[in-house]
Amino acid sequence: xxxxxxxxxxxxxxxxxxxxxxxxxxxxxxxxxxxxxxxxxxxxxxxxxxxxxxxxxxxxxxxxxxxxxxxxxxxxxxxxxxxxxxxxxxxxxxxxxxxxxxxxxxxxxxxxxxxxxxxxxxxxxxxxxxxxxxxxxxxxxxxxxxxxxxxxxxxxxxxxxxxxxxxxxxxxxxxxxxxxxxxxxxxxxxxxxxxxxxxxxxxxxxxxxxxxxxxxxxxxxxxxxxxxxxxxxxxxxxxxxxxxxxxxxxxxxxxxxxxxxxxxxxxxxxxxxxxxxxxxxxxxxxxxxxxxxxxxxxxxxxxxxxxxxxxxxxxxxxxxxxxxxxxxxxxxxxxxxxxxxxxxxxxxxxxxxxxxxxxxxxxxxxxxxxxxxxxxxxxxxxxxxxxxxxxxxxxxxxxxxxxxxxxxxxxxxxxxxxxxxxxxxxxxxxxxxxxxxxxxxxxxxxxxxxxxxxxxxxxxxxxxxxxxxxxxxxxxxxxxxxxxxxxxxxxxxxxxxxxxxxxxxxxxxxxxxxxxxxxxxxxxxxxxxxxxxxxxxxxxxxxxxxxxxxxxxxxxxxxxxxxxxxxxxxxxxxxxxxxxxxxxxxxxxxxxxxxxxxxxxxxxxxxxxxxxxxxxxxxxxxxxxxxxxxxxxxxxxxxxxxxxxxxxxxxxxxxxxxxxxxxxxxxxxxxxxxxxxxxxxxxxxxxxxxxxxxxxxxxxxxx
Numbered sequence: 001x002x003x004x005x006x007x008x009x010x011x012x013x014x015x016x017x018x019x020x021x022x023x024x025x026x027x028x029x030x031x032x033x034x035x036x037x038x039x040x041x042x043x044x045x046x047x048x049x050x051x052x053x054x055x056x057x058x059x060x061x062x063x064x065x066x067x068x069x070x071x072x073x074x075x076x077x078x079x080x081x082x083x084x085x086x087x088x089x090x091x092x093x094x095x096x097x098x099x100x101x102x103x104x105x106x107x108x109x110x111x112x113x114x115x116x117x118x119x120x121x122x123x124x125x126x127x128x129x130x131x132x133x134x135x136x137x138x139x140x141x142x143x144x145x146x147x148x149x150x151x152x153x154x155x156x157x158x159x160x161x162x163x164x165x166x167x168x169x170x171x172x173x174x175x176x177x178x179x180x181x182x183x184x185x186x187x188x189x190x191x192x193x194x195x196x197x198x199x200x201x202x203x204x205x206x207x208x209x210x211x212x213x214x215x216x217x218x219x220x221x222x223x224x225x226x227x228x229x230x231x232x233x234x235x236x237x238x239x240x241x242x243x244x245x246x247x248x249x250x251x252x253x254x255x256x257x258x259x260x261x262x263x264x265x266x267x268x269x270x271x272x273x274x275x276x277x278x279x280x281x282x283x284x285x286x287x288x289x290x291x292x293x294x295x296x297x298x299x300x301x302x303x304x305x306x307x308x309x310x311x312x313x314x315x316x317x318x319x320x321x322x323x324x325x326x327x328x329x330x331x332x333x334x335x336x337x338x339x340x341x342x343x344x345x346x347x348x349x350x351x352x353x354x355x356x357x358x359x360x361x362x363x364x365x366x367x368x369x370x371x372x373x374x375x376x377x378x379x380x381x382x383x384x385x386x387x388x389x390x391x392x393x394x395x396x397x398x399x400x401x402x403x404x405x406x407x408x409x410x411x412x413x414x415x416x417x418x419x420x421x422x423x424x425x426x427x428x429x430x431x432x433x434x435x436x437x438x439x440x441x442x443x444x445x446x447x448x449x450x451x452x453x454x455x456x457x458x459x460x461x462x463x464x465x466x467x468x469x470x471x472x473x474x475x476x477x478x479x480x481x482x483x484x485x486x487x488x489x490x491x492x493x494x495x496x497x498x499x500x501x502x503x504x505x506x507x508x509x510x511x512x513x514x515x516x517x518x519x520x521x522x523x524x525x526x527x528x529x530x531x532x533x534x535x536x537x538x539x540x541x542x543x544x545x546x547x548x549x550x551x552x553x554x555x556x557x558x559x560x561x562x563x564x565x566x567x568x569x570x571x572x573x574x575x576x577x578x579x580x581x582x583x584x585x586x587x588x589x590x591x592x593x594x595x596x597x598x599x600x601x602x603x604x605x606x607x608x609x610x611x612x613x614x615x616x617x618x619x620x621x622x623x624x625x626x627x628x629x630x631x632x633x634x635x636x637x638x639x640x641x642x643x644x645x646x647x648x649x650x651x652x653x654x655x656x657x658x659x660x661x662x663x664x665x666x667x668x669x670x671x672x673x674x675x676x677x678x679x680x681x682x683x684x685x686x687x688x689x690x691x692x693x694x695x696x697x698x699x700x701x702x703x
Contacts, residue, residue, distance in 0.1 A: 007209040008050035014216045015043035022223055032228040034082040038075055039216075042183075045071035046212060049205045053131070061132045065200060066116040069143070072187065073109045076150035079184070080105060083157030086228075087173065105150060112143050122200075131203040141195055148191040151184055158184075172226045179218030186211035328460070329467050335366055338457050342433070345453075346446065350434035352415070355461070356381060356427070363430055377412050379430075385409040390427040395419040395447040395454065417442055419450050423458040428465075431457065489591075492662075493524050495598055496561060503563040520561050544672060548581040549589060551627050551693075552614055558593050562601075564610065570601055575613035579627050582695055588669045589693070595662040596631040596689050603635025603687065617692065626675065629691040638681040647679065666691075 019039040022032065048068030055061035084098055085091045095102070115121060121140035126133045136144070162170065162177045186208045194200050328334045339351040354377075355366040363386060364378040379386050388406050397417055401407040410418060413432050421429035431454050436442070500520055507513040555576065564572050600610050611632040618625045638647065648667045670677045673693055681687035 005050060005053040007206050007213070008046050008053060011209040011212045011216075012043055012046040012050055014213050015039055015046055018216045018220050018223075019043060021220055022228070025223055025227060029228060031082060031086045034078055034085065035228060038078040038082055041071045041075045041078060042212065045069075045075065046209060049202075049209060052202050052205070055132075058127060058132050058134075061202065062122060062134060065132075065134065065202065066121070068205075069121075069147075070113055070116050072147060073112055073143075076147060076154070077102075077105055077109055079154045079180075080150060080157070083154045083161070086158075087161045101153075108146055112146065115139055115143070131201065133202070134200045136194065136198045136200065140200075141198060144191045144195040148188060148195060151188050151191065155181060155184055155188070173222065175218040175222035176226075176228075179215035179222070182215035182218070183208065183212040184215075329464055331366075331461075331464050331468070334460055334464050338431075338460070342431075342453060346433075346449070347437045348434055349437055350415075352413075352432040352434075353421075353429055354378070354432065355429040363427075366429070377414075379409070386427060389418075389420040389430065390422065393420060393422060395433075395450040397442060397447075417447070417450070419454040421454055421458040421461065423462045428458060428461060492594060492598060496524055496594075497521065499562050499564075516560070523561070544585040544588065546583050547586060549584045549586045550581055551579050551589070551629065552576045554586065554590055555593055555612060555614070555629070558590060558597060559612070562597065564597075564601070569607045570604055571607075571609045573609060573611040575611065575615075577613070577615045579614055579616060580695060582627050582693055584673055584693060585669075588672075592666045592669050592691060593629070593631075595666050596691075599662060600631055600633035600635065600687070600689075603633050603637075605635075608634040608686075616695075625695040626692045627695055629693070630688060631691075632686065632688045634686040637683040637685055637687055638679070639683055640681075643679055643681060648677075 019036050022036045022039060045068045048064045048066075048071065052061045052064040052068065055064060080102065084094050121137055121143060122134040126135070158177050158180055162173065190204055190208055193204065328337060335353055339353065342348060342351045353366045354363045356363050361381040362378045363381070385406055388403065395417060396419075398407060398410045398413070399416065401410060413430075415432040415434050417433040419431040419433065420427055421431055431450075433442075433450065500517060503513070559572065559574075564570055597610070597612070604610070611630070613630045613632075615628050616625060617628040648663050667677050670691055670693065675691065675693040677692075678690045679687065680690075
């Protein structure tokens with residue numbers, strides 16, 4: 001086997017794999033299907049190149065060369081569709097506008113395919129070392145001109161897609177576009193060489209195989225990381241910029257043609273040398289066009305100076321600036337986006353922003369791009385110059401400021417133009433605009449655009465500052481709430497210890513009471529220690545430690561610790577019916593029971609009756625049964641209005657010294673166990689709290 005056949009063979013295998021991978025991993029969408037079809041068409045074209053190298057006769061090689069060209073023609077059609085749809089927000093409109101071209105392209109492909117079938121593209125064949133050369137007929141030259149134009153248009157569309165998206169999205173499609181541009185550029189080279197020399201050299205297809213392999217590898221790496229990314233751009237005035245790409249392609253063809261004619265006239269045969277030179281030149285050219293930002297800026301500036309002098313497409317610039325600065329909530333990132341966007345839109349060497357520092361009461365440098373005012377430059381908050389800027393309100397050219405004192409101060413910025421950043425009648429910063437890259441002066445239209453951009457930038461900066469203030473306020477609120485929860489738990493611990501001390505006056509000499517006394521104090525201290533180490537309760541999500549819990553036993557334990565029956569003021573009644581163990585967090589359920597009992601005791605400050613009951617309730621079945629706990633008192637009761645509007649809300653209490661934490665805490669704990677808590681009350685007669693907890697594993701009651 002000829003070693004040169006390895007390159008098209010590798011290209012064929014890679015493209016087949018890439019097509020399959022794109023279908024599986026490329027995500028959803030019409031563009032994915034078009035890309036996959038284009039890749040499979042490329043694989044069949046590469047298969048034709050592979051078979052042409054294996055051919056034992058010129059006729060067989062010609063057949064496979066025609067096969068390859070036929071699939072390349074189909075690539076030009078599906079590739080054009082992909083380039084019009086991929087990333088285009090208005091692709092349906094584009095397809096309608098390009099309908100005439102797509103129709104001509106399709107009909108042209110059908111016509112050339114018919115000519116390929118009749119083998120009317122070649123007049124003669126010549127065997128070369130490791131390959132074949134075919135002399136083209138006039139129809140053959142038309143085919144390559146057709147192919148050259150269609151591939152160039154695909155490159156133009158891909159370059160537009162890459163150039164017009166914002167920088168955040170560029171990285172998602174960079175390698176996909178790069179890979180396609182590499183092998184499409186190589187096909188442009190081969191088509192131009194065939195057109196200029198009027199023959200096909202099968203050995204030159206080795207370059208397309210190498211370029212195809214490199215491009216496909218880049219494309220696969222992009223698909224693996226991002227799929228066929230859903231980027232969205234809108235094509236408008238930018239269509240004029242594409243003429244720069246077409247001009248470069250035309251200039252390249254013209255230059256190569258002139259050089260060939262000159263060498264032919266003087267009798268030199270440098271076809272191979274010129275082929276390599278052309279390939280190398282066009283490869284660098286396309287890469288520089290698509291990915292060289294300075295070159296693209298110069299092209300765009302040339303077009304602006306020639307066709308759009310002193311004119312801006314405000315809609316486009318406004319949309320671009322909004323896309324680059326919107327939905328950013330980090331001040332550093334926002335300022336970077338503002339300076340970068342302004343530098344790109346207006347071709348400015350440097351942009352800097354001075355923001356008001358409320359603590360130091362002055363405007364100082366916040367972000368700088370390139371060179372500009374120094375870090376030491378600042379203005380006092382209530383100085384004469386800042387008051388003057390606030391009153392002026394709009395962009396100003398510093399050298400035109402009539403007030404000599406103000407102009408001298410502003411010249412410290414070392415920029416020709418500055419713009420006050422004002423929002424809500426307050427000067428929040430100063431936008432400093434450096435010289436233009438072109439060296440041209442700022443026009444009235446430039447200043448008008450700066451005024452619009454500064455207005456939007458002021459709002460964006462104020463929003464970020466407000467967001468930062470809200471975050472600080474929420475963190476402070478969370479700290480206050482956490483502290484309140486901790487204080488509430490400590491209050492419960494103190495209540496338990498107080499009741500133990502009260503009972504100690506009459507029972508201290510009782511040995512059994514002494515043992516219980518020490519056990520209860522030790523248990524309370526342990527709970528206080530655990531509370532201080534956790535420093536967390538309900539403002540954040542509960543982390544339940546599930547285990548089998550005996551509800552009746554837990555209630556008896558709480559009653560025993562509180563020594564309710566020994567206190568004498570409150571009469572206790574138990575109605576604890578048989579219950580199976582439930583799956584719950586014992587510590588949290590104990591906290592619920594303790595809160596409800598302490599609330600009931602506090603509601604009966606003059607004495608009363610406390611009734612605690614348990615029972616099975618709910619429909620029969622695995623998920624329908626639940627344990628019901630009731631805590632009933634004969635205290636002061638709660639008004640219906642307070643129950644409806646405030647009872648289970650944090651920091652709302654019907655008690656004079658209450659913190660309003662306990663019932664909110666109880667409700668949160670019960671709901672975390674997929675249970676519920678209900679209340680019935682009548683003012684002056686008492687209150688009943690009912691807690692319902694699922695008997696079985698934790699399953700939401702809603703299903």
